[in-house]
Each structure stands twice: as structure tokens, then as C-alpha cells.
Amino acid sequence: MTTVEQTPKPSRSPWQLFYGAGHRLRYAYYQRRGRRLPRPVISVGNLHWGGGGKTPLVASLAAHLRDMDLAVAVLSRGYKRKGRGVQVVSHGDGPLLGPSLAGDEPVLLAGEVRGVSLLVGEDRYEAGIHALERLDPEPQIFLLDDGFSHLRLRRDLDLLAFPSSDPFAGGRLFPGGRLREPLSSASRAHGVLLTGSSGDPQAGKRLAEALNPFGFRGQGFSSAVEVDRAELSPGRDLPSGARVVLVSAIARPELFLASAQEAGFEVVDELRFPDHHDYPERSRERIREVWSQSGADAVLTTSKDRVKLLGKLSLPMAQLPIRAVPETAFWSWFEGEVARLLAMDF
Numbered sequence: 001m002t003t004v005e006q007t008p009k010p011s012r013s014p015w016q017l018f019y020g021a022g023h024r025l026r027y028a029y030y031q032r033r034g035r036r037l038p039r040p041v042i043s044v045g046n047l048h049w050g051g052g053g054k055t056p057l058v059a060s061l062a063a064h065l066r067d068m069d070l071a072v073a074v075l076s077r078g079y080k081r082k083g084r085g086v087q088v089v090s091h092g093d094g095p096l097l098g099p100s101l102a103g104d105e106p107v108l109l110a111g112e113v114r115g116v117s118l119l120v121g122e123d124r125y126e127a128g129i130h131a132l133e134r135l136d137p138e139p140q141i142f143l144l145d146d147g148f149s150h151l152r153l154r155r156d157l158d159l160l161a162f163p164s165s166d167p168f169a170g171g172r173l174f175p176g177g178r179l180r181e182p183l184s185s186a187s188r189a190h191g192v193l194l195t196g197s198s199g200d201p202q203a204g205k206r207l208a209e210a211l212n213p214f215g216f217r218g219q220g221f222s223s224a225v226e227v228d229r230a231e232l233s234p235g236r237d238l239p240s241g242a243r244v245v246l247v248s249a250i251a252r253p254e255l256f257l258a259s260a261q262e263a264g265f266e267v268v269d270e271l272r273f274p275d276h277h278d279y280p281e282r283s284r285e286r287i288r289e290v291w292s293q294s295g296a297d298a299v300l301t302t303s304k305d306r307v308k309l310l311g312k313l314s315l316p317m318a319q320l321p322i323r324a325v326p327e328t329a330f331w332s333w334f335e336g337e338v339a340r341l342l343a344m345d346f
Contacts, residue, residue, distance in 0.1 A: 030151035045148025050251030053195030078103035078120030187215030240264035249277035
């Protein structure tokens with residue numbers, strides 16, 4: 001693990017240089033061919049392979065834009081979904097599709113952020129056009145979930161999330177490292193956020209300074225994490241101190257474990273599945289076996305996992321919701337950027 005104070009130097013290995021050059025060529029290609037929607041587009045993404053805190057951040061931004069009295073549409077790829085083409089996941093009043101057709105994160109967002117439309121589609125431009133033609137009210141602004149690498153659609157504000165537990169992913173690209181794009185790609189971003197930080201007001205500034213050698217010239221901010229009450233069912237919370245079996249299929253399960261322990265739960269056992277696991281019957285049977293042997297009060301999952309397990313396990317199951325809480329300075333900057341975008345001629 002690295003910290004903001006341990007910025008990796010640019011790699012000089014032949015493979016890393018070759019892979020980085022490939023990313024630059026891809027960016028140049030889409031600079032000429034990328035399409036633009038007739039409304040402002042804000043993208044949230046990261047340079048890591050998973051686990052950057054994007055989804056809670058998208059939820060926070062979508063709710064903030066809604067509270068600015070804007071008609072917002074979130075556009076998502078719907079990773080690992082079985083559906084095809086553009087599909088409306090929510091008109092703003094909860095999910096219309098399950099995780100198998102829409103993807104787990106879009107269903108989670110549709111359930112958490114009311115008053116915001118959500119669509120999935122491999123081509124986010126086509127999804128945006130579909131939203132403009134079919135939704136009422138017509139979207140005034142688009143928010144891309146995990147959109148930094150989706151260069152087929154031009155964006156007007158790019159935000160990058162860097163997890164505080166491993167901000168630079170070792171500084172090396174796949175397959176030798178945990179980066180899917182080189183750190184130099186941060187030069188395309190307007191703002192960066194250190195997610196899961198402790199609330200240090202200087203943490204975001206240090207992140208921005210650490211990325212300066214890689215060409216980044218935007219603003220840096222910190223974004224803390226808040227753990228909400230664990231919910232067994234609407235209106236019924238799981239009390240702190242309860243004995244739990246943790247079940248998760250996320251990129252960084254160790255962070256979920258830490259959050260559960262910080263919330264005061266006694267973790268008696270834990271099952272970790274691959275990120276975006278769809279929980280077939282054999283996995284559910286494994287959960288039942290561990291539960292029956294544990295003596296726990298409940299199975300505790302992430303919100304993303306609960307949408308896939310709900311109705312499929314006859315066990316007391318609670319979710320531990322995680323919220324992103326960007327620092328106050330970020331919201332002042334963000335609202336100024338949104339005002340700038342809305343004043344542009346599209």
C-alpha cells in the first residue's frame with residue numbers, strides 16, 4: 001500500500017511505457033471521434049481496477065445536483081449485466097430492473113438516490129440520447145458512473161477518485177500493477193478526490209500536489225466515509241455489538257471488515273467473493289452453511305451485495321450503508337463548475 005506522501009515515480013519498464021503509449025493513442029483517437037451530448041456531462045471515475053469509492057461518490061453528487069433543482073440522469077455501463085442495449089433502470093422512484101438485467105451498482109444507486117433518473121447502456125452517448133427523447137422531465141445534466149475511460153462520449157467535467165488506502169495502486173499498469181490507466185491520465189481530470197480519507201482538510205491538496213509531476217493541474221479535495229445504521233429491514237436496525245457473518249463481493253473487502261468493526265459489530269466469520277459476484281445457488285448454500293455454524297445474529301453485507309441477495313436467503317440479513325462525504329470546499333468548487341457548465345452553449 002502507498003500513501004499520498006509516497007508518490008511513485010513514472011515507470012521506465014518497456015512494457016509499462018508500451019502500455020502507456022497505447023492509452024495515449026486511444027485518447028488521441030477518441031479526441032477526434034468522441035461524440036457530445038447537447039447537455040453538460042460530468043464524469044466520475046478512477047485509474048484503478050475497482051474499489052476506488054466511485055459509487056458512493058456518484059450517489060452523493062447525484063443527490064446534490066438534485067437538491068440544486070436540476071433534472072439529473074445517471075448513465076452507467078451496467079457492468080456484468082445480462083441485459084443489452086439501453087435500458088431505463090429508474091425514473092427516480094426506485095429500481096425498475098433487478099441486478100441481473102441492470103447490474104448491481106445501478107440498482108443500488110436507483111434505490112439510494114430518489115428523484116434521479118438512471119439508465120444503463122454500453123454506449124453512454126446512445127443512453128443519453130435515449131434519456132433526452134424518452135424522459136420527462138428532460139435531463140438538464142448527465143452524470144457518468146465510472147466514466148473516465150469511456151472516451152466515446154465527451155465530458156465537460158472529469159472527476160477522479162483515489163482511495164486513501166492505496167491512492168496510486170503501486171504506480172504500475174496491468175498486468176504488473178493495479179492501474180488500468182497510467183497516472184499521467186490524471187492530466188485530463190479537472191478535480192481529484194481522496195476517498196475514504198479521515199477528514200484532513202489538507203489531504204486533497206497533498207493528493208493534487210503528488211499528481212503534479214504527472215501533468216495534473218486541477219483541484220484536489222478529500223472525501224470522508226460515513227457508515228449509516230445497519231438495517232435488517234425498514235425501520236428495524238441491527239444493534240451495535242451484534243454478532244455477524246460478513247458477506248461481500250467487492251474489490252476491497254478489507255475496508256468493509258474495518259467499517260463493520262468500527263461500527264461495533266462482532267465479526268465471527270467472513271465470506272469474501274470476487275467483485276460483482278452474482279451469488280449462484282452454490283454460493284448461497286455456502287453462506288447458509290457458515291451461518292448455521294457461526295451462532296451469529298445476522299448476515300451483514302454491503303448495500304451492493306444486498307440487492308443481489310435480497311429474497312434469495314431466508315436468513316436475518318442486514319446491510320451496512322456507506323456514504324461519501326466530500327469536504328465543504330469541494331461543494332463550493334463543484335457548484336461553481338456546474339454553474340459554468342449550465343451557462344455554456346450546447
